[in-house]
Amino acid sequence: MSIEWSKSLATGLEWQDNQHKELFKRISALIDAMNVGLGREEVGRIFRFLDEYFVVHFSAEDEAMMKYNFPGGAFHMAEHRRFQQDVEQIRDECRGNNITTSTVIKVQRLVVDWLINHIGGIDKALGEYILRIENKGAEPVRPEDPAQVRTDSTKTLS
Numbered sequence: 001m002s003i004e005w006s007k008s009l010a011t012g013l014e015w016q017d018n019q020h021k022e023l024f025k026r027i028s029a030l031i032d033a034m035n036v037g038l039g040r041e042e043v044g045r046i047f048r049f050l051d052e053y054f055v056v057h058f059s060a061e062d063e064a065m066m067k068y069n070f071p072g073g074a075f076h077m078a079e080h081r082r083f084q085q086d087v088e089q090i091r092d093e094c095r096g097n098n099i100t101t102s103t104v105i106k107v108q109r110l111v112v113d114w115l116i117n118h119i120g121g122i123d124k125a126l127g128e129y130i131l132r133i134e135n136k137g138a139e140p141v142r143p144e145d146p147a148q149v150r151t152d153s154t155k156t157l158s
């Protein structure tokens with residue numbers, strides 16, 4: 001299974017896209033290492049990198065959400081924690097045992113469920129939200145604030 005970052009996952013926010021690309025690269029290397037039966041040492045090395053990189057990446061997104069008061073930030077942050085726990089669980093499995101086919105399948109499922117759905121979903125929403133603020137220098141319309149949406153559409157109609 002080859003996994004690659006694609007343009008359809010671009011959020012448009014440079015730092016966020018670059019970090020996502022790096023995550024894809026490393027997770028792809030992890031899956032390859034597992035598939036070709038590389039030693040636990042190699043797999044452990046990639047996991048160590050991922051542990052550190054997830055901290056860097058999730059902290060960057062969490063801080064941006066707090067800074068810009070991103071709607072749904074609490075849910076998004078909770079998803080990050082859940083992802084980290086999933087990764088930790090798989091890493092522990094790899095540490096204690098030889099890597100089985102079921103472990104490889106779990107990593108692949110994690111990639112699809114988490115990276116593609118998370119990045120293609122709420123990360124994209126976050127990136128677009130921040131870009132709107134940075135480009136316009138104004139608070140964007142917040143989806144959960146119907147009063148503001150109504151005000152804006154009234155302005156457009158008049």
Ligand SMILES: [Fe+2]
Nearest residue numbers: 020061119123
């Ligand atoms: Fe992300």
Ligand SMILES: [Fe+2]
Nearest residue numbers: 061118122123
């Ligand atoms: Fe995220």
